[in-house]
Amino acid sequence: xxxxxxxxxxxxxxxxxxxxxxxxxxxxxxxxxxxxxxxxxxxxxxxxxxxxxxxxxxxxxxxxxxxxxxxxxxxxxxxxxxxxxxxxxxxxxxxxxxxxxxxxxxxxxxxxxxxxxxxxxxxxxxxxxxxxxxxxxxxxxxxxxxxxxxxxxxxxxxxxxxxxxxxxxxxxxxxxxxxxxxxxxxxxxxxxxxxxxxxxxxxxxxxxxxxxxxxxxxxxxxxxxxxxxxxxxxxxxxxxxxxxxxxxxxxxxxxxxxxxxxxxxxxxxxxxxxxxxxxxxxxxxxxxxxxxxxxxxxxxxxxxxxxxxxxxxxxxxxxxxxxxxxxxxxxxxxxxxxxxxxxxxxxxxxxxxxxxxxxxxxxxxxxxxxxxxxxxxxxxxxxxxxxxxxxxxxxxxxxxxxxxxx
Numbered sequence: 001x002x003x004x005x006x007x008x009x010x011x012x013x014x015x016x017x018x019x020x021x022x023x024x025x026x027x028x029x030x031x032x033x034x035x036x037x038x039x040x041x042x043x044x045x046x047x048x049x050x051x052x053x054x055x056x057x058x059x060x061x062x063x064x065x066x067x068x069x070x071x072x073x074x075x076x077x078x079x080x081x082x083x084x085x086x087x088x089x090x091x092x093x094x095x096x097x098x099x100x101x102x103x104x105x106x107x108x109x110x111x112x113x114x115x116x117x118x119x120x121x122x123x124x125x126x127x128x129x130x131x132x133x134x135x136x137x138x139x140x141x142x143x144x145x146x147x148x149x150x151x152x153x154x155x156x157x158x159x160x161x162x163x164x165x166x167x168x169x170x171x172x173x174x175x176x177x178x179x180x181x182x183x184x185x186x187x188x189x190x191x192x193x194x195x196x197x198x199x200x201x202x203x204x205x206x207x208x209x210x211x212x213x214x215x216x217x218x219x220x221x222x223x224x225x226x227x228x229x230x231x232x233x234x235x236x237x238x239x240x241x242x243x244x245x246x247x248x249x250x251x252x253x254x255x256x257x258x259x260x261x262x263x264x265x266x267x268x269x270x271x272x273x274x275x276x277x278x279x280x281x282x283x284x285x286x287x288x289x290x291x292x293x294x295x296x297x298x299x300x301x302x303x304x305x306x307x308x309x310x311x312x313x314x315x316x317x318x319x320x321x322x323x324x325x326x327x328x329x330x331x332x333x334x335x336x337x338x339x340x341x342x343x344x345x346x347x348x349x350x351x352x353x354x355x356x357x358x359x360x361x362x363x364x365x366x367x368x369x370x371x372x373x374x375x376x377x378x379x380x381x382x383x384x385x386x387x388x389x390x391x392x393x394x395x396x397x398x399x400x401x402x403x404x405x406x
Contacts, residue, residue, distance in 0.1 A: 001028045002030075002082045002083050003023050009038045013041040019169040028176075117145070119175055186229065190271055196275050199305075200238055204286065216361075217387070219241050262308055263311070309323050320346075335349035346397060348369075
């Protein structure tokens, strides 16, 4: 497979060298195209040394007498020989020019000539990412069928903290591999109900109880299920993520709101995936006024929130129910307990508190505990790759349960 890697002009350009290597490790030949601004952050020689191939740095090359004519049509040749176009980092400027169809350098000219799948990894300042113009441009590119990976949350080069970091190179490379694989439509006819993210339980009009869940795992599951042909409804708590393409998203804040939304959509669903990190406790009677700080200790009475998973387990009928267990120890034991007490068909267990996986991370490492008694460790991978593995085992489990009933 041939991948064209377009490198935009941002501080994240240095990480594109890691991406080039990750793509090559997955068996791809990589041709790098750099914008003029990208060359201010990393040299073409770095990519040439990594890939062993010529690095294209401009629309016109004047190194030989006849090069101008050759270079003027080279973007067509590169577009034709590439199976996928990856742009990382995709800066706000690049995204805007692509959305508008402006072709004023080699990369944007090649983009217009390219007819295959496009994968974008945005990277920019948080305010730029959240600007309405950028959001509109991203939606335009999504509607064209382009895959958008990230951006992630974290500390940015400008010193701000928030969304805008380029996704991890292995996660981008995994997304490229997924794009190039033959389209699987094995979930056509299925209706998925998926929950994602945290809930926010008010303490007063300005404070709330929540947790570190980013919603990425649930969003990855929704995106993967939709890509495989399922009809998907995603009920999401407060997260800073772009809606997956082809997915109906309903936003909630509290556990009670999530409970009501799940019950409302339950009857139409064939598979329920409870990936949300729902708060276990809430204030039943939230004060109407802000609690004032004093020197005295403050005690707050908390009541249990609705146990959504347990209620769905008693009402699921022949639907497939997948729960999640985020634990700090005794992972398999706790997953088995939840499997039995909540009447799940599968529980996805993951240890939280580790660097690089679980809550607020782009990767995950899980253990699948099935009602058939099987326990399947799944090694660390991007959450999208983990999502596909979960769906694979869910469909295999459904066949096994159906066979056992007949």
